[in-house]
Amino acid sequence: xxxxxxxxxxxxxxxxxxxxxxxxxxxxxxxxxxxxxxxxxxxxxxxxxxxxxxxxxxxxxxxxxxxxxxxxxxxxxxxxxxxxxxxxxxxxxxxxxxxxxxxxxxxxxxxxxxxxxxxxxxxxxxxxxxxxxxxxxxxxxxxxxxxxxxxxxxxxxxxxxxxxxxxxxxxxxxxxxxxxxxxxxxxxxxxxxxxxxxxxxxxxxxxxxxxxxxxxxxxxxxxxxxxxxxxxxxxxxxxxxxxxxxxxxxxxxxxxxxxxxxxxxxxxxxxxxxx
Amino acid sequence: xxxxxxxxxxxxxxxxxxxxxxxxxxxxxxxxxxxxxxxxxxxxxxxxxxxxxxxxxxxxxxxxxxxxxxxxxxxxxxxxxxxxxxxxxxxxxxxxxxxxxxxxxxxxxxxxxxxxxxxxxxxxxxxxxxxxxxxxxxxxxxxxxxxxxxxxxxxxxxxxxxxxxxxxxxxxxxxxxxxxxxxxxxxxxxxxxxx
Numbered sequence: 007x008x009x010x011x012x013x014x015x016x017x018x019x020x021x022x023x024x025x026x027x028x029x030x031x032x033x034x035x036x037x038x039x040x041x042x043x044x045x046x047x048x049x050x051x052x053x054x055x056x057x058x059x060x061x062x063x064x065x066x067x068x069x070x071x072x073x074x075x076x077x078x079x080x081x082x083x084x085x086x087x088x089x090x091x092x093x094x095x096x097x098x099x100x101x102x103x104x105x106x107x108x109x110x111x112x113x114x115x116x117x118x119x120x121x122x123x124x125x126x127x128x129x130x131x132x133x134x135x136x137x138x139x140x141x142x143x144x145x146x147x148x149x150x151x152x153x154x155x156x157x158x159x160x161x162x163x164x165x166x167x168x169x170x171x172x173x174x175x176x177x178x179x180x181x182x183x184x185x186x187x188x189x190x191x192x193x194x195x196x197x198x199x200x201x202x203x204x205x206x207x208x209x210x211x212x213x214x215x216x217x218x219x220x221x222x223x224x225x226x227x228x229x230x231x232x233x234x235x236x237x238x239x240x241x242x243x244x245x246x247x248x249x250x251x252x253x254x255x256x257x258x259x260x261x262x263x264x265x266x267x268x269x270x271x272x273x274x275x276x277x278x279x280x281x
Numbered sequence: 282x283x284x285x286x287x288x289x290x291x292x293x294x295x296x297x298x299x300x301x302x303x304x305x306x307x308x309x310x311x312x313x314x315x316x317x318x319x320x321x322x323x324x325x326x327x328x329x330x331x332x333x334x335x336x337x338x339x340x341x342x343x344x345x346x347x348x349x350x351x352x353x354x355x356x357x358x359x360x361x362x363x364x365x366x367x368x369x370x371x372x373x374x375x376x377x378x379x380x381x382x383x384x385x386x387x388x389x390x391x392x393x394x395x396x397x398x399x400x401x402x403x404x405x406x407x408x409x410x411x412x413x414x415x416x417x418x419x420x421x422x423x424x425x426x427x428x429x430x431x432x433x434x435x436x437x438x439x440x441x442x443x444x445x446x447x448x449x450x451x452x453x454x455x456x457x458x459x460x461x462x463x464x465x466x467x468x469x470x471x472x473x474x475x476x
Contacts (some may be wrong), residue, residue: 055464
């Protein structure tokens with residue numbers, strides 16, 4: 007695409023009406039071309055006006071209340087973290103001040119001996135306290151990191167699912183929970199190449215040594231997919247490749263299997279898409 | 282003829298000032314921004330999703346994102362209103378795609394009626410902008426208008442629009458380009474006044 011062609015596609019890009027490949031090309035070009043970036047910003051201003059053609063509608067009062075509650079919770083957590091950091095700095099400063107003030111009293115040798123002992127004891131206690139706090143923080147950090155990675159992975163899969171659904175020929179299958187998991191549900195987005203993204207929720211935690219496995223049913227035969235384990239929230243995502251023999255099939259199922267997966271289903275069916 | 286005043290005359294904080302306050306963790310400022318634009322943004326989401334519950338969920342997500350990303354807003358790239366609308370539409374289209382075609386049909390079948398907003402709203406400067414944009418859209422041909430609406434409110438790409446209307450892709454591209462260029466010409470003067 008030459009520069010003039012980029013200019014003519016910027017309006018369509020502002021409407022998010024370009025196919026994925028074209029959109030990426032335009033965005034990549036705009037990163038290095040100031041003229042096109044300014045033009046793109048102008049088109050955003052124009053297209054945003056289309057929102058005004060929707061009739062204004064009042065949301066419920068609860069929406070505002072829920073939003074402000076979420077904001078307050080977030081702010082309280084941020085303030086709590088800041089306060090803890092300030093307290094830690096203060097406690098370190100107090101230890102230094104205590105040692106400095108003790109040096110002023112008693113005879114020169116005794117004062118130094120007492121000061122040295124107190125300093126030593128104070129340092130030991132501080133080290134113990136800091137070590138305990140540090141361990142707790144590391145554990146919390148590890149927990150949050152794991153949680154963050156799981157959330158990040160889920161977001162990546164959700165974004166990929168949206169990307170798949172925008173391709174021509176993309177399909178979407180809905181899976182419903184069986185009697186063993188009536189509140190579970192899932193959607194499977196897949197394209198003509200067989201690239202598939204599964205988004206599941208409401209699944210009970212998998213017992214130790216077990217995991218949920220995706221199956222593709224082709225000609226009445228189950229073909230194995232990958233395994234996954236849902237988080238504590240019961241949500242799980244999976245990035246898989248449908249075997250060529252099953253791409254045209256539209257029946258899928260999820261069973262509970264050994265964590266390494268199996269070649270044929272052995273466990274209970276938790277989700278199925280039906281025929 | 283007196284040009285309509287498109288900015289409120291009272292000393293309310295500007296959108297940019299509200300965003301800067303939000304970046305400094307002012308919860309009250311976020312509430313003010315929500316109150317200022319909730320009708321337009323929720324109306325946009327209802328137009329896209331046709332479901333009140335989903336639209337309220339997305340509206341909440343949008344303003345949570347405003348809270349997290351207010352510090353990243355660059356006033357040199359555009360107006361706060363444009364940023365809010367772009368964010369809202371993007372989230373709305375994402376939710377529309379995630380719901381999937383089958384679920385969308387079920388949702389549309391039980392679509393919530395958009396309630397008429399009170400007359401008080403019609404006196405705001407946003408109402409004046411809305412009248413201007415609606416008049417400008419009416420100047421486009423039906424084909425051009427439909428193409429823009431399918432892209433903007435239904436999140437369809439040019440290829441998908443061609444498939445849905447059963448017309449060549451080139452025709453869709455031409456209609457979209459001519460329609461949006463004409464819209465720009467009609468709104469250009471107004472945009473300079475919107476500030």
